Amino acid sequence: MASMGVPDVLTRARTVAPPGWSRWLVPPAALSIHLAIGQAYAWSVFKPPLESSLGLSGTQSALPFQLAIVMLGLSAAFGGTLVERNGPRWAMCVSALCFASGFLISALGAATRQYWLIVLGYGLVGGIGLGIGYISPVSTLIKWFPDRPGLATGIAIMGFGGGALIASPWSTELLSSFGADSSGIGQTFLVMGLVYAVFMTVGVLLVRVPADDWRPPGWKPSAAAARPLVTTAQVSARNALRTPQFWCLWVVLCMNVTAGIGILEKAAPMITDFFADTSTPVTATAAAGFVGLLSLGNMLGRITWSSTSDLVGRKNIYRLYLGAGALLYLLIALVGDDSKPLFIIAAAVILSFYGGGFATVPAYLKDLFGTYEVGAIHGRLLTAWSTAGVLGPLIVNAIADHEKSAGRTGPDLYSTSFVIMMVLLVIGFVANELVRPVHPRHHDGPSAETKATVGPESEGAVR
Amino acid sequence: MTASNPAPAEATESTAGNGRLPLMIVAWLWVGAPFAYGVYELGLKLKQLFTG
Structure with a gap:
């Protein structure tokens, strides 16, 4: 039966995969x-x-x-x-x-x-x-x-x-x-x-x-739950907002995105300004290529790091994004315009962490809150992205404009921004360290184990 | 699907997608072809970083 206002053909019930799909x-x-x-x-x-x-x-x-x-x-x-x-x-x-x-x-x-x-x-x-x-x-x-x-x-x-x-x-x-x-x-x-x-x-x-009882071959929820932080319990979107875990992840995502978007938004003028005082300044054409390289890093990071998180765990992969990201910013700030390859490689890796952060977060949410309303929880978490979308460019642009008006050139335009990004990543790192399994008092909905043996009627009752 | 289902339905990789190979190929080409175009254009841009 169609839900209120939803054409029958679009309903979840009409979308259940036939056997063998x-x-x-x-x-x-x-x-x-x-x-x-x-x-x-x-x-x-x-x-x-x-x-x-x-x-x-x-x-x-x-x-x-x-x-x-x-x-x-x-x-x-x-x-x-x-x-x-x-x-x-x-x-x-x-x-x-x-x-x-x-x-x-x-x-x-x-x-x-x-x-x-x-x-x-x-x-x-x-x-x-x-x-x-x-x-x-x-x-x-x-x-x-x-x-x-x-x-x-x-x-x-x-x-x-x-x-x-x-x-x-x-x-x-x-x-x-x-x-x-x-x-x-x-x-x-x-x-x-x-x-x-x-x-x-x-x-x-x-x-x-x-189908509600479908599982991949040989996979058991209890086996997956043997890993730290992974639960078979289910948490609703409403309850998830009441957990410290949700807000820790909000900070993690916001800091990671801010650090990446700061470079991404200003990539072409940044590399041009950065090496303007050197013997080999960057041309506009090469700067466009740099933007392309960052896009590649961003895209590859999404699939590579997110897949890796299935093997090493979500918390560990965010340790890499935030910890190594902070170190790379430190490296760029220390080396300055002495090494162009180092700047380019470090920026591309930072952008791969930025993409990886986006792609891994749904799986992190699934580990902590189960699959019950993971899409809705993910939607609420994306407000961190909107915040970072304002924060990142604001920090980098405001500081660069200020330094420029003070007569500074080259790496000096951005070194303060890089230090701020490093601090933000460290804050994100700490927030990630604070993530613990969700307290059972927040659990609701059927557990993954139970869901495998009950039908949608029971699930509906819980909802 | 009702509550009377006795055991979880386990798919196997060999049976999954039986008879749907053409659909699988078309579906992946549908998204793969424009993606390949985007990657090709990105490659041209990347070249500029080293030659520009």
């Missing part, structure tokens, strides 16, 4: 959403043409992206419980509708030169698609891959990084075909909206949830 069909379904919504990181391609055709300032042209990121955090936080209740197909469908509609509304806005429509379409409507889409496959993947949750979420969340790699050159080509005036931008938005609608629909049709 391969779990390896689920990552492509997740990727078709994440590769699409990852376009958000390529918004900068539209900034110059929007500014010149509509007479906007840099701040104004950034508005749709900023609103989209705010909406991402809000819709993930507030929509997480709905996503859990209605299932991944409903969530992916909502995401596809919002994300594609956002482009179509923006196309109308560009064609009629009504900028507010672009802000409303891409930022508000599209942003809801980002948030719901980001969390939509997470708990489903964890349920299909309870033996390798880090690998599964790593694949999907790597897709979010990969989305910009596709969208950036693709939208550049579309703009050069249609023209960079308002009409050409409108046509580009229109084509992108239609293509993303089709691309994401395949994910909507392909996604399946495992």
Whole structure:
């Protein structure tokens, strides 16, 4: 039966996989959403043409992206419980509708030169698609891959990084075909909206949830729970917010993302400024290559480190992200502009930790709180991302501007920022050390062991 | 699925996906092809770091 307001075909009950369905069909379904919504990181391609055709300032042209990121955090936080209740197909469908509609509304806005429509379409409507889409496959993947949750979420969340790699050159080509005036931008938005609608629909049709009693071959929840911090108990999203573990992880994610986004957001001017006083300054072309290298580090970190966490444990991998990340920042600050290769390698590794932090956190949440409402808990945790998205660029830009106005050049523009990033990572490291198993008084919902032998009626009663 | 299910259903890697190989190939190509395009374009950009 359909839940209230949800078409029957989209309900969780209609999405249960038939016997013999391969779990390896689920990552492509997740990727078709994440590769699409990852376009958000390529918004900068539209900034110059929007500014010149509509007479906007840099701040104004950034508005749709900023609103989209705010909406991402809000819709993930507030929509997480709905996503859990209605299932991944409903969530992916909502995401596809919002994300594609956002482009179509923006196309109308560009064609009629009504900028507010672009802000409303891409930022508000599209942003809801980002948030719901980001969390939509997470708990489903964890349920299909309870033996390798880090690998599964790593694949999907790597897709979010990969989305910009596709969208950036693709939208550049579309703009050069249609023209960079308002009409050409409108046509580009229109084509992108239609293509993303089709691309994401395949994910909507392909996604399946495992039957309640499905398990991977030879895997037993009790065996997984033998590892430290991994529980077979279940904690609801509401209760999770009352645990210190949730807030420790919030700090961990916020610090890790702040440290990475500070470099990512300012990568090209940073490397150019950093080596400006040396005998081999960095050209604009090479700086673009540096941005590409950071994207590669970010993307590879998501799959590599998250998969590694299945072997070494979530707490240990965050020790690496935060501890080694802090040391790398220290190294860059100490060496300064003496070694270009060292700067480039250290920055790429820091960005791999940044990506790894995003991809590993759903599995960390699953270890601590179980699979019961892990998608909703993940959604609430993403408010740490929104906070870091403001903090990281703010710190780096404000300090660089201040140092520049004081007449400083080269590494001096950034060394204070690097020390601050190091301190933030140490704070994150301490927060990670404070993570302990969740107290049984917060447990609710059926345990994983019990869930394997009871049906959805019993589960519904608990909910 | 009801509460009367006596034991968990265990899939095996050999039976999982039986008869769905074409779907599996199409699904992975669907996401793999645009991803490969993105990685190729990234490769071109990376080259600039060492030659630019």
